[in-house]
Amino acid sequence: MTQAIQTQTALSSAATFTALKCKECGEEYELKATHVCEFCFGPLEVTYDYSKLSQTVTRETIQAGPNSIWRYRPFLPVETDTPIDVGTGMTPLVQANRLARRLGLKKLFIKNDAVNMPTLSFKDRVVSVALTRARELGFSTVSCASTGNLANSTAAIAAHAGLDCCVFIPADLEAGKILGTLIYGPTVMAVQGNYDQVNRLCCEVANSHGWGFVNINLRPYYSEGSKTLGYEVAEQLGWQLPDHIVAPLASGSLFSKIYKGFQEFIKVGLVEEKAVRFSGAQAEGCSPIAQAFREGRDFVTPVKPNTIAKSIAIGNPADGVYAVDIARKTNGNIESVNDAEIIEGIKLLAETEGIFTETAGGTTIAVLKKLVEAGKIDPEETTVTYITGNGLKTQEAVQGYIGEPLTIEPKLDSFERALERSHTLGRLEWQQVLV
């Protein structure tokens, strides 16, 4: 599905996006590489011509599109008909019956972006959009501030698109995430600090270097890619919306863009209107949004992260206030869980559904469990839980908590003895036993 690189300069007549608009004060801006309102510093968001979309987009036109996020191209802020398509999106929506039974739910689905292409996290969605737009805006070097997954994705898709790439990460990331970036040959800056410090540094670099930072000056375009997680769920549920979604919260952007995606599908008539409840998941060691929600605040006080869930460890979340607002107005919740619960969440999803997620996914599953136990998710609700990353990247997190193989001699009787004892002993007790 790879497309040839093409550059377009003028806004094509087929383009459905119209401007960048400040979410706070409504000031409008040209469709350039800029992300902040000059008047109030509010975030800029892409606006669309929804009447044009209503007239031109149908369920059939979407279904006739590619098996990737680009089947929703009219809802994404790019002009080209040949976007960078590396097969991103259209990940499985798995009906999770065993997990549902374990938790006491009746209709639970997992949106499994642990197998998103090409780098096994939802970030491939936002990066595919950001780099397509970066090319349209004439950038030759792309960059990002990342907790790991974004660096993987930016480096991989930049390699595919032939763009130069320099990524910034906290120096203490999991080995798999560092290796999974270096392999694509970008320049990797491992910053001695936490993500928020990396982010601040990148804002200063973006001021001076003229690079396309996917989550800074390209952020209005980049973040729109997350809407596809809303579109796909609606389409995969048979063109209807779920009752309740549970998603991880880092910056809060993913959460608010899934919401925007659902609202847009309602607006253009692709699905029937429905009140979907939005619940968010944070790790206790970095839960500024959950704290604001709990305390009824409309501002988010930054924190210094200390959790194994590094991919969502953003202490100063840019879209935190919007996430709080959405959870409140949809009658949802924002909860946090501790590191031990996160590991249990990873194991629970693996053991019941055969899906190995990273710490962010463990956080989301643990919060799902907590919300069900607290009666905050009705068993009758059709609930979709978003799993956004792959466990093979954060193996350190579960090492030591999942037992060891039973080491045996290459003899039948050794196997038989081991099997018999494995039935009678708890698996943990077997860890150190040489049969």
Next chain:
Amino acid sequence: MAVKVLIPTPLQKFTKDQAAIECDGGTITELLDSLEQNFPGIKARLCDDQGELRRFVNFYVNSEDIRFLDGKQTSLSEGDEVSIVPAVAGG
């Protein structure tokens, strides 16, 4: 008390495109007034009508967020670096 102030792109039209300037102030509050004197109009972009910092503006003193220090009362020393950074980034 001269400190170095890093100016983000959206405000550089006030500073004649300078990304870094020298300015005086013993605290962030004083620095804001000093910035306004030197670059009229800049304070209204950083503060709301009540004079509070806008919620999408972050101030850092020597790389530390002032919300982990004393907020607008954070004191400044000769040679400190104050960075003004839009909050909307990352994630």
